[in-house]
Amino acid sequence: MFSPLFKANLYLSLFGWSKVPLIWLCRPKILTLNEHKVEIRIPLKRRTKNHLNSMYFGALAVGADIAGGFMAMSKAENRGEKISLAFKAVQGEFLKRPEADVVFVCEDGELIDAMLDKTTSTGERVNEAVTINAICPSLHGDEVMAKFVLTLSVKKRG
Template sequence: MDHLSQANAHLKYFSEQMVPMIGYCKPEILRLTDESVEIKIPLVTATKNHLNSMYFGALAVGADTAGGFLAIAKAEQLGKKISLAFKAVKAEFLARPEDDVVFVCHDGKLIDQMLAKTVATGERVNQAVRITVLCPTLHGEKPMAEFELTLSVKVME
C-alpha cells in the first residue's frame, strides 16, 4: 500500500471511529508531504447548501481535517500520541465554491516546532495554522475561503 493509500485508510478509520461527521463529508487526501496536506471534499447532496455551493459546516469540517490530519500524521512519525484540539477559529469566506473543494495547509514546519516543544516540555502548545480553501475546477488557485485555526497539541504520557 502506498503512502497516500495508507493516509486515506487512516483518515477513513479515524472518521468512522472517532469523528463520524468527518466521514459524512467523505474527505480524500490528495497530497501529503512533510510540509503540507491537500484534502478534497466532494460537492454532493450531503455537503451542499440551499445555494448549491459547499455548506459552511462542510467547509469547517474540511479545514479541521486538513489542520488536524497533518498534526496527527507528524506525531505518528515521531512515535508519539498527542492530545489534539482546536481552540479558536477565524474564517473569511471570499466566494461560493460550487464544485468539489480542496483544503490546503502548508504549516508542516510550524507543526513540527509545536510537536518538538510539547515533547520537550510536556506542556500544551497552541499556535494558529492556516487553511486555504480552493475550488480548482472552477477557480484554479483563487481562494474561496481562508481559515485560521488555533491548533492545540500536548504529548500524552
C-alpha cells in the same frame, strides 16, 4: 505494499467512521501529504452542499479541521509520539461561493514540527495558529474561496 497516501486515506476513513461520523459523511480524500503540506478534497454532493448549491458552511469547517489537524497527527505518529490534539479557536473568511469540489490546503508543516518539538521536550500544551485555504481548482484554479485560521493545540500524552 500500499502507498503512504493510501494508508493515510484508509486511516482517515476509519477515524471518521469510528470517532467523528461527520468527517466520514463528508467523504474527504487526502490528495497530498508531505513534510510541508497537506491537501484534502471534499466533494460537493448532496450531503455537503447548501440550498445555494455551494459547499455548506459545516462541510467547509470539516475540511479545515482535517487539513489543520491531520498533518499534526501524521507527523506525531511518524515520530512515535502520542499527542492530544484539539482546536481552541477558529476564524473563517468566506470570499467566494465554492460551487464545486473543494480542496483544503495547509502549508504549515514547519510550524507543526516546531510545535511537536516543543511539546515533546517540555510536556506543556502548545497553541499556534495554522492557516488553511479552501480552493475550487476545477472552477477557479488556485483562487481562494475561503480562508481559515485555526488555533491548533497539541500536548504530549503519557
